[in-house]
Amino acid sequence: MADTAAPIAVERSLRGFTGAGYDKGRPLLVQAAWFAVLNLVFVKWWFPARWRPALLRAFGARVGRRVLIRQRVRVHWPWRLDVGDDVWIGESAWLLNLERITIGSDVCVSQDALLCTGSHQRRTPTFEFDNGPIRLEPGAWVAARAVVLRGVTVGRGAVVGAAAVAHRDIAPGEVLAARGVR
Template identity: 40%
Template sequence: MLKTQLHKNFDTGNFKIGASKLKQLLWYFTNVFFFKSGIMPISSILVVLLRLFGAKVGKEVRIKPGIYIKYPWKLEIDDFSWLADCYLDNLDEIKIGKNCCISQQAVLITGNHNYTNTKFSLITGPIVLEDGAWIGARATVGPGVTIHSHAVLTMGSVATKNLMPYAIYHGTPAIQVKDRVIKA
């Protein structure tokens, strides 16, 4: 078997950060001080800061202290959604619908590398959470995944493929274990 060395410079393909160096620098310190540190427990102030940096945030959205957001200008959160101290590594767009929940220490990661390529090329894909989706504590959602309407990814599970609507998924990789039945 022929082994090939990886290039020293990784291939970032068509990846664009989407903000000036100054905006990136300002966001870095804002993120560390106000968001990641947990020093600012008031959700409405965190929402205002996200909007100032280009995030589209709906009404009555709750952002909890300790959250990490890579690039707010690539983030959209619709009405009445709730984000705990989770990790949003959004090299690509993350769109969160209405009434969604992202629980404690959940990870949404939109980028990865092509390990079969000597250039170790960057691969990105958007993540979409449709209305009513719930990402359990310490669950992980990978690049290019859509969590369809009212689907649940249970605690510690990993979604590498789209999750169907009104279904509950568990495991690594996540598989459907039952239907989600919502009662009044």
């Protein structure tokens, strides 16, 4: 017989949130310097795309050769970013990397895509962090407005289609399409 009990709602107490166990990876001064550079220079249309990889490297990212990063791309913590060679990151992509994001060579992250390594423990009142790394293997494509959630690996040559949400690992060569998209 099927369980027909309604789910029990969790009473939130966000005041009790501690962020216990989360380490930002750099001192506050470095974090502040990055946010200033990100918002005043890195995301701007007038800042040359060819200089963006060098700026990320200056803040601790590992970035390969011939990497194209368009304007309005946001990277939360550069020191938690590894990018291979010949990678394209499209306009307004957001790499919310509270944990490490690894992007293999020949990967395309299209416009407005979100790679989100952060989450919360939904069953706890204080909503503590439940983060996990993201890995995009060589040749993967995260299409426009697609989302890759924490803990997911997108396999070699796999595609997360436009507006799709990858909440589980995507096998090599697999295509994950948004509902209703062929």
